[in-house]
Amino acid sequence: MLPHKKIESALQSAVREVLPDADVSTVLVRPGDPKFGDYQSNALMSLAKTRKLNPRQLATDVLAKLDLASVCEKVEIAGAGFLNFRLKNSVLVESLQAAARGEHLFFEKASSPKTIVIDFSSPNVAKPMHVGHIRSTGIGDALQRNLRLLGHSVISDNHIGDWGTQFGKLLLGWKNILDRPALECDAIAELERLYKIINAECDANPARLEEAKAELVKLQAGDAENISIWQEMTALSQKQFDEIYSRLGVKFDHALGESFYNPWLGEVVNDLLAKKIARESEGAVGVFSDSSLPPKEDPFLVNRDGEWIDDPALVRKSDGGFNYTTTDLATIDYRLKTWSPDEIVYVVDDRQSGHFKKLFAIFARWKSDDAKKVKLIHVGFGKILGDDGKPFKTRSGDTVKLGDLLNEAVERAYKTVSEKSSELPEAQRKEIARVVGLGAVKYSDLLPNRQSDYIFNWDKMLALQGNTAPYLLYAYARIKSIFRKIEVNLSLATRHSSLVLAAPEELTLANHLLNFGITVEAVAEEFRPNFLCNYLFELAGKFTGFYENCPVLKADDVATRDSRLALCDLTARVLKQGLETLGIETVEQM
């Protein structure tokens, strides 16, 4: 058990002795200001507050029942009622040695693993994946990796947009103006061309729009020719998706697109109608407010000029077609029946938060028993902006294609690595550029708090100074460089050497290694990969402090050298594991 868990557990039982009815689940310890100790807890102050007790007195009482002699130095009460803990050096050393022996890597599997469906990426068929997809794809992948690391059973599902009104226009275009050679050359570009032309025609000419709608109706009715064309378009798009995902190293357990749920949509609407959850309105079918909430909190009401009016979620259009709410309801139902998850997590743009509020509310009304068994979570994120603070576009005003973006990142990284490390063979520089370029894009997207919009900046993400992927990869490469300079069997020997932690930089680094688990748990708790980014940046910084001040290969004696080698090795392993959890590869040299 990791030291902070031992402290927590002892503290919780001490609290139970003093306050038998207290909920100790919030009695936690956190890394604190090193000046006060290695860990601190402020939980007693909030406990005292709700019970109107004197916080310092409560701390004193709890302290009297607290037995941590084997783990900590003397526990101190400070300020209004903080508890400060400082680990015994022997405990710190033993924890690192256990890690060096391969017994753990400073994190523990969840005590009660959950089954979690995570829904992310969701690109659209017949459209190029664009820069915006990096957000859902990168955050979603980092979260699935993080949750898996903690031992949860994760089912990732790519809810591809392979069904919907755009196919009416695409079919019309395919039948009338398809350029076969162009399709074979660049399928997505050709499909995009068809869509743009027909879309413009539909805007200008209502008759054209009717033609497109007719194609859509035929498709939805199962017309053989239209189905066959649709299948070809889907297959061509899947090739594009596979190529991007393979570059990004992103894997899905399933890719059940919208079309998969098509057979159940009619039933969903009929059931909603039968249960009086939905009703007809202006020829469409929608779910309206059930007046169970005050208007302000009711997702099915909106205020127009001082008056609360209906803002329903439509589940069937007046032309008989279905909306994405219908598909999403069928999807939740399918997922519950198929996987019985504890949670379903949607990594989708924050602008759709209104949709998810409605969706979750409808599901709770539709299948209230099932809804109690699952937590539906919308993990939203902000937009990517350009220098001007407006949505990130190319110079000509088009959306930036994801493939182009990745190419440019790798090219820029190649230029830098060729300048800085011209002595490396070209093939190796290319590989470094690939890892650094892709890592930089992913990392810069994961670093900001996901809720906020962020400004895209090539120079910043590829900079080697500051909180960037290249900086972290560089720290890793410097460690690996040390190991290249020693014999192989010596590096094996260090795994069993005993550690001596004496220099302040060694202690700081060692303590920080111990916080890896707290960090990945926080990421999983709040679905915020940026916590891990910041942890790794601090780790790299603390390693650099150690690296500058504590010679490893030229240490004064063999024991110190081996101890420091072990510390280097552990740091490298945590960096590698952390980056891998963010979906970022490492290089041995750069």
Added chain:
RNA sequence: GCGCCCGUAGCUCAGUUGGAUAGAGCACCUGCCUUCUAAGCAGGUUGUCGCGCGUUCGAUUCGCGCCGGGCGCACCA
């Protein structure tokens, strides 16, 4: 109009149950390569945490009201 999100150093952003003196990077200045990768490090300067009120022993964090910005608001997803 109503709802949601945001407002922290000159710029870009962190800030984990409310907690101890609010932090990074960039930029600017000064140093450090006959010692493990200088793509690095050390030091210096930088704040009415949008404004006000409230809750609290304690508020950047919670509540209310303003101001400023973004997004959303029935047959697209």
